[in-house]
Amino acid sequence: MTSASAPATEHEHADHAHQFDDAIQQHEAATLGMWTFLATEVLFFGALLTAYTIYRHYYFDAFRYASHEYLRWYLGAINTGVLLCSSLTVALAVHAAQHHDHAPGQSAAPPRIGQPKHLVPLLLVTMLLGLVFLCIKGTEYYIDYRENVVPGPSFFHPEHVPPGIDASHIRLFMTFYFILTGIHATHMIVGLGLFSWLTWNAHRGTFARTRSNAVEICGLYWHFVDLVWIFLFPLLYLIR
Amino acid sequence: MQTRTYYIIFAWLMGLLIATVAASFLNLDRFFPGLNAAVALCIAAAKAMLVVLFFMHVRHAGKLTWIFASAAFVWLGIMLVLTLNDYLTRHPVDQPIQLSVQTK
Amino acid sequence: MTSIPYNPAFDERSHTYLNIDYGVRSWLLTTDHKRIAILYMLGITFFFFIGGAAAVLIRIELMTPAGDLLSDDTYNKMFTLHGVMMVFFFLIPSIPAVLGNFLIPLMLGARDLAFPRLNLMSWYLYMIGGAIALTALILGGVDTGWTFYTPYSSVYSNGYVVMTIVGIFLAGFSSILTGLNFIVTTHKMRAPGLYWTRLPLFIWSMYATSVMQVLGTPVVAITLTLVAIERLFHVGIFNPAWGGDPILFQHLFWFYSHPAVYIMVLPSMAVVSEIVACFSHQRVYGYIFVAFSSLAIALISFLVWGHHMFVSGQSTYASMIFSILSFMVAIPSAVKVFNWTATLYRGSVDLKTPMLYVLGFIGLFTLGGLTGLFLASIAVDVHVTDTYFIVAHFHYIMVGGAVSAYLGGIHFWWPKMTGKMYPEWWGRFAAFVLFIGFNLTFFPQFILGYLGMPRRYHAYAEEFQVLNVMSTAGASILAVGYLLPFCYLIWSLKYGKTAPANPFGAAGLEWQTTSPPPTLNFESTPIVEDEAYAYDKIEVPYD
Numbered sequence: 001m002t003s004a005s006a007p008a009t010e011h012e013h014a015d016h017a018h019q020f021d022d023a024i025q026q027h028e029a030a031t032l033g034m035w036t037f038l039a040t041e042v043l044f045f046g047a048l049l050t051a052y053t054i055y056r057h058y059y060f061d062a063f064r065y066a067s068h069e070y071l072r073w074y075l076g077a078i079n080t081g082v083l084l085c086s087s088l089t090v091a092l093a094v095h096a097a098q099h100h101d102h103a104p105g106q107s108a109a110p111p112r113i114g115q116p117k118h119l120v121p122l123l124l125v126t127m128l129l130g131l132v133f134l135c136i137k138g139t140e141y142y143i144d145y146r147e148n149v150v151p152g153p154s155f156f157h158p159e160h161v162p163p164g165i166d167a168s169h170i171r172l173f174m175t176f177y178f179i180l181t182g183i184h185a186t187h188m189i190v191g192l193g194l195f196s197w198l199t200w201n202a203h204r205g206t207f208a209r210t211r212s213n214a215v216e217i218c219g220l221y222w223h224f225v226d227l228v229w230i231f232l233f234p235l236l237y238l239i240r
Numbered sequence: 241m242q243t244r245t246y247y248i249i250f251a252w253l254m255g256l257l258i259a260t261v262a263a264s265f266l267n268l269d270r271f272f273p274g275l276n277a278a279v280a281l282c283i284a285a286a287k288a289m290l291v292v293l294f295f296m297h298v299r300h301a302g303k304l305t306w307i308f309a310s311a312a313f314v315w316l317g318i319m320l321v322l323t324l325n326d327y328l329t330r331h332p333v334d335q336p337i338q339l340s341v342q343t344k
Numbered sequence: 345m346t347s348i349p350y351n352p353a354f355d356e357r358s359h360t361y362l363n364i365d366y367g368v369r370s371w372l373l374t375t376d377h378k379r380i381a382i383l384y385m386l387g388i389t390f391f392f393f394i395g396g397a398a399a400v401l402i403r404i405e406l407m408t409p410a411g412d413l414l415s416d417d418t419y420n421k422m423f424t425l426h427g428v429m430m431v432f433f434f435l436i437p438s439i440p441a442v443l444g445n446f447l448i449p450l451m452l453g454a455r456d457l458a459f460p461r462l463n464l465m466s467w468y469l470y471m472i473g474g475a476i477a478l479t480a481l482i483l484g485g486v487d488t489g490w491t492f493y494t495p496y497s498s499v500y501s502n503g504y505v506v507m508t509i510v511g512i513f514l515a516g517f518s519s520i521l522t523g524l525n526f527i528v529t530t531h532k533m534r535a536p537g538l539y540w541t542r543l544p545l546f547i548w549s550m551y552a553t554s555v556m557q558v559l560g561t562p563v564v565a566i567t568l569t570l571v572a573i574e575r576l577f578h579v580g581i582f583n584p585a586w587g588g589d590p591i592l593f594q595h596l597f598w599f600y601s602h603p604a605v606y607i608m609v610l611p612s613m614a615v616v617s618e619i620v621a622c623f624s625h626q627r628v629y630g631y632i633f634v635a636f637s638s639l640a641i642a643l644i645s646f647l648v649w650g651h652h653m654f655v656s657g658q659s660t661y662a663s664m665i666f667s668i669l670s671f672m673v674a675i676p677s678a679v680k681v682f683n684w685t686a687t688l689y690r691g692s693v694d695l696k697t698p699m700l701y702v703l704g705f706i707g708l709f710t711l712g713g714l715t716g717l718f719l720a721s722i723a724v725d726v727h728v729t730d731t732y733f734i735v736a737h738f739h740y741i742m743v744g745g746a747v748s749a750y751l752g753g754i755h756f757w758w759p760k761m762t763g764k765m766y767p768e769w770w771g772r773f774a775a776f777v778l779f780i781g782f783n784l785t786f787f788p789q790f791i792l793g794y795l796g797m798p799r800r801y802h803a804y805a806e807e808f809q810v811l812n813v814m815s816t817a818g819a820s821i822l823a824v825g826y827l828l829p830f831c832y833l834i835w836s837l838k839y840g841k842t843a844p845a846n847p848f849g850a851a852g853l854e855w856q857t858t859s860p861p862p863t864l865n866f867e868s869t870p871i872v873e874d875e876a877y878a879y880d881k882i883e884v885p886y887d
């Protein structure tokens with residue numbers, strides 16, 4: 001049925017783990033692994049969005065009112081812009097990492113951003129943008145806290161709700177708002193952790209030596225987290 | 241891929257961001273109920289496509305990546321459609337379907 | 345037996361994955377998929393006996409119509425403990441995490457899974473999750489049932505719901521990561537020549553299972569998280585008093601939990617295909633149909649969840665759609681059953697222990713599946729839902745089917761995993777006891793349910809007593825059926841005959857390496873030149 005082939009004992013190369021045959025296989029496996037994980041994430045957020053969709057459909061007026069009254073669309077828009085910028089810097093960082101193995105002279109033409117030497121700065125800018133996002137998000141949460149629309153003991157005891165709108169539906173909207181943005185922010189924090197690790201390794205030059213695609217994998221994650229926000233922004237802030 | 245592409249895509253994304261905010265200030269529901277939401281979602285989907293295809297390199301990726309990326313959305317679609325299949329039809333059988341459910 | 349030339353250096357290599365290192369650290373920090381499989385086996389066996397103990401108490405309580413042994417409250421906590429342990433901590437991980445982990449790299453001719461450290465992390469997540477859930481269930485227990493229906497679970501129940509949910513959440517992530525690992529490994533790490541159409545059917549089924557784990561589990565994870573959030577922050581996500589819809593919980597819960605029943609049973613089907621082929625000494629009939637029926641199940645089983653909600657308040661129209669789709673999911677399962685039986689036809693059937701378990705599986709699964717069709721018919725379901733008929737239905741599939749297949753698989757690959765043979769006579773005897781005990785326990789429950797005895801009560805009407813006593817008697821036989829393998833398998837570790845590399849004359853790459861295999865599985869990466877199940881090239885072994 002089978003016959004023996006080249007001995008498999010010799011795999012202590014530095015550029016791939018022992019279970020793989022070569023770096024290409026490892027690269028493909030890692031990328032596919034991340035895509036599989038992202039598929040999980042789609043369903044993770046998807047379940048929340050399904051629930052949100054149904055309540056938004058049922059209590060449309062209350063949701064619209066709450067979105068108008070308690071969310072600030074311009075802060076959401078600014079945050080979307082911040083995240084889009086970070087997506088750009090991540091894309092450039094991945095580009096920089098991928099061209100580590102090219103001879104330095106190859107992209108000699110104009111000094112564009114995205115060259116190997118830009119990797120660390122690009123990663124840092126990305127993290128900075130991520131922090132800016134979280135700060136703005138935190139400010140929003142703080143305002144909500146001041147307005148008593150945060151779930152907790154004093155969660156929104158309305159004095160003047162317009163007629164035809166049930167206060168509990170407003171609470172429902174705010175609950176979903178906090179869950180959705182909260183889980184998204186958690187993902188951002190994980191992303192920041194990943195990127196600190198990347199930056200450290202890029203700084204030490206590990207990627208140049210191993211041609212690792214860690215930047216690419218973490219980049220996929222970061223883009224995905226942006227992607228979630230791209231949907232959250234109109235769904236939560238722009239109900240008209 | 242050239243880095244130039246990334247800048248172009250980025251410009252598109254920013255443009256779409258402005259478009260979605262602008263569209264939200266128009267009262268499109270006047271023409272057709274739900275049009276506002278539909279437009280917002282279409283723009284979001286367009287942005288998502290740009291990110292997935294270019295920033296995440298799916299455009300030049302193998303079949304497998306395409307399949308994995310779409311499978312997730314197919315499954316999400318199943319969840320949405322079959323759940324709505326219940327919510328949109330919860331009404332006495334002899335009455336016409338109301339799209340927006342009234343609550344006290 | 346095969347064309348592999350006898351290689352003394354290989355055969356006599358003293359280093360197997362088991363004896364290469366002995367320290368506790370070498371086990372707890374291992375990244376070897378085979379060792380992780382053993383770790384899982386220990387954990388799973390532990391949780392199985394915890395869940396089993398709860399089942400014993402339930403059955404003893406039900407011997408008499410009066411609710412005397414356990415108070416109603418305690419009884420509720422018992423069946424919750426039983427359900428949570430058996431579903432989330434035993435059945436879902438059982439075959440994938442033990443046999444899948446051990447066998448997938450071997451069957452693919454790979455040295456390990458794609459992400460060995462992730463694999464170890466999955467085990468830790470599973471164990472920590474299990475420990476947390478167990479603590480919660482012991483500290484004060486939970487009385488919601490394994491289904492956590494809202495708003496009872498999210499507002500009224502005062503057990504340790506949140507803690508249990510945390511445990512399940514972690515176990516869920518363990519399950520997702522295992523699935524992810526399997527998917528990537530199957531795609532990227534097949535030996536040269538091992539095309540998809542040459543893969544053992546085991547791999548096809550495990551692949552389909554993994555797809556369901558990856559796409560379904562996050563939904564239940566977030567849904568249970570919502571329940572926890574609702575409890576902790578007193579918000580009204582599923583609470584009708586505050587505008588929430590409790591039925592939405594059921595939608596999201598069953599979106600995962602119906603596929604989850606297939607997450608439990610598809611791996612059993614994986615095992616069955618291997619064993620049927622080996623002990624009929626034939627290629628599985630209709631290989632390609634069996635392979636694709638697994639993928640069909642992975643897709644269609646996501647379309648039918650509403651059949652758990654026929655009486656919940658879901659719209660009649662939705663119920664009709666779900667009912668029709670539920671009938672469809674039976675088709676791929678039937679394809680498998682027909683193909684297995686066709687494989688037996690004209691095969692040289694050898695009734696060794698694994699085969700006995702598997703024949704048990706085929707019969708019991710068929711009964712369970714057919715009663716599933718009764719339940720998928722709305723008009724019948726309205727009468728028997730929440731009765732013992734349901735209990736019998738899913739136990740036929742999950743216990744008669746999945747657990748039998750798990751045990752069959754454990755016996756079949758025991759020589760490979762441990763290097764020792766199990767005692768054949770005892771094996772057959774236990775399989776027989778199990779079959780008798782199982783049917784005596786659960787067949788009466790079909791009748792009980794049909795007569796109208798509701799599930800989840802500790803007391804019942806006098807006229808149901810005879811059947812309940814039968815069921816309890818069966819359960820004690822069943823318990824013996826489980827304890828027997830537990831004892832003689834442990835016994836065999838020390839006293840069992842030493843196993844040859846391929847004791848059953850089975851096809852498949854895993855049989856071409858030593859028993860037990862060395863850490864890196866193969867002396868050299870195998871090159872595959874044959875279709876799967878090339879039994880015409882293997883002589884029937886005599887013993």
Ligand code: HEM
Nearest residue numbers: 605609651652670671674713716717719720725729738741
């Ligand atoms: C193949 C493996 C299967 C397993 C492991 C399984 C398991 C289960 C479980 C656990 C329940 C009870 C849920 C609860 O109320 O707590 C259940 C109920 C049900 N099953 Fe299955 N099932 C399987 C196959 C099928 C099939 C093939 C069908 C139909 C085509 C089916 C139809 C149903 C229906 C309709 C119910 C709902 C009964 C009710 O609560 O009213 N099942 N099944």
Ligand SMILES: [Cu+2]
Nearest residue numbers: 602605651652
């Ligand atoms: Cu079901």
